[in-house]
Amino acid sequence: FPTARGIWRAAAALEQRHGSFEALDALLKQACEHCPTAEDLWLMAAKQQWLHGDVPTARAILRDAFKTNPNSERIWLAAVKLEWENGEIALARRLLATAREHAPSPRVWMKSALLEREDADAPAGAERALLDEGLARFPLDWKMWLMRAQAEEAGGDVEAARAQYRQGLQHCPGCVPMWIAAAALEERARGSVIKARSVLEVARLKNPANAALWRAAVRLEARAGNHTLSASLLAKALQECPTSGLLWAENIRVAPRPQQKRRSMD
Numbered sequence: 001f002p003t004a005r006g007i008w009r010a011a012a013a014l015e016q017r018h019g020s021f022e023a024l025d026a027l028l029k030q031a032c033e034h035c036p037t038a039e040d041l042w043l044m045a046a047k048q049q050w051l052h053g054d055v056p057t058a059r060a061i062l063r064d065a066f067k068t069n070p071n072s073e074r075i076w077l078a079a080v081k082l083e084w085e086n087g088e089i090a091l092a093r094r095l096l097a098t099a100r101e102h103a104p105s106p107r108v109w110m111k112s113a114l115l116e117r118e119d120a121d122a123p124a125g126a127e128r129a130l131l132d133e134g135l136a137r138f139p140l141d142w143k144m145w146l147m148r149a150q151a152e153e154a155g156g157d158v159e160a161a162r163a164q165y166r167q168g169l170q171h172c173p174g175c176v177p178m179w180i181a182a183a184a185l186e187e188r189a190r191g192s193v194i195k196a197r198s199v200l201e202v203a204r205l206k207n208p209a210n211a212a213l214w215r216a217a218v219r220l221e222a223r224a225g226n227h228t229l230s231a232s233l234l235a236k237a238l239q240e241c242p243t244s245g246l247l248w249a250e251n252i253r254v255a256p257r258p259q260q261k262r263r264s265m266d
Contacts, residue, residue: 005031005038012044021052032061036068043078055086073103077111089119106141109134113147127151142168142175149181158189179203180216193224211237211244218250230254 008031015024028045035041042065049058062079069075076099083092096112109130116126131148138144145168152161165182172178179199186195200217207213214237221230234254237247 003034005035005041008035008038008041012041021048024048032064039065039069039072039074042069042075046078046082050082055082058082071103073099073105073108076103076108080111080115084115089115089121093119104137106134106138106144109138110141110144110147113144113151117147117151139171142172142178145169145172145175146178146181149185153185158185161185162189173206176203176207176210176212179207179213183216183220187220187223193220193226196220209240211241211246214241214244215246215250218254222254 008027011027012024012031015027025045025048028041028048031038031041032045042061046058046061046065049055049061059079059082062075062082065072065075066079076095080092080095080099083089083095092115093112096108096115099108100112113127113130113134116122116130128148128151131144131151134144135141135148145164149161149164149168152158152164162182162185165178165185168178169175169182180203183196183199183203186199187193190196197217197220200213200220204210204213204217214233218230218234218237221227221233231254234247234251238244238251241247
C-alpha cells in the first residue's frame with residue numbers, strides 16, 4: 001500500500017524511536033514521493049533535517065512541498081518559521097506576503113503581524129496595517145482583535161486600544177479572553193477597578209456561568225483590596241459553576257493556610 005499515509009507515518013515513528021537519522025531520512029523521501037499531498041510527511045522530513053542542523057536541505061524539502069501543496073497554510077508557516085528562527089527576517093517577510101496570496105487565513109495574517117511586532121527594524125505602523133487588512137477579511141478572528149488593541153496600548157494610545165476592544169467584542173461577544181483583556185486595560189489605564197468591574201459584569205451577562213470570567217472578577221477585587229467583595233463573588237461563582245475545577249482551585253488558593261487542606265478535601 002505505497003499510498004497509504006498512515007502506514008508511512010507509523011513506519012516513520014518507528015524509525016524515530018529505534019532507527020538512524022539516515023534510515024528515517026530515506027524513508028521520509030519515499031513517503032513524500034508516494035504521498036505528495038500529505039502535508040505532515042513533508043513537514044516531518046523538513047523538521048528532521050532542521051533538527052540535524054541542515055537548514056538548506058530543510059528549505060529545499062519545503063520548496064518541493066509547495067509544488068504539490070501550494071495552498072497549504074501549514075507548509076507556508078513552517079517555511080516562515082524556518083527562516084524566522086534562523087535570522088532570515090526579510091525572507092520570512094516575503095514568504096508571509098506570498099502566503100497571504102496563496103493561503104490566506106487568519107493564522108497567516110496573525111503571524112505576519114507578529115513578525116512586524118517582534119522585528120525592531122519593522123516600518124512604523126506595519127503591524128497595525130496588517131491587522132487592519134486581516135480583520136477586514138476575518139472580522140470574527142478574536143486573536144487579531146486582541147493583537148490590534150495591544151498594538152494601540154503599546155503605542156501609548158489607551159483610547160484607541162479601548163475602541164479596538166469595543167469593536168472586537170461587538171464581533172466576538174463570546175470571546176472570554178478578550179473580555180478579560182479589556183477589563184485589564186481599564187484596570188491599568190485608570191488605576192481604578194470601577195470600569196474594569198463594569199466590563200466584567202457585562203461580560204458575565206453575555207457569557208453566563210463562565211468560570212474564567214468569575215475568577216477574573218474575584219481576582220480584580222482582591223488586587224484592589226476588596227477582600228470581602230472578592231470572597232462574596234467567589235461564593236456566587238461556585239453557586240453558579242459548582243463543578244468548575246478552576247473555581248475550586250481558586251477557592252483553595254485564597255483560603256488561609258490552616259484551611260487549605262480542609263477545603264481541598266471538600
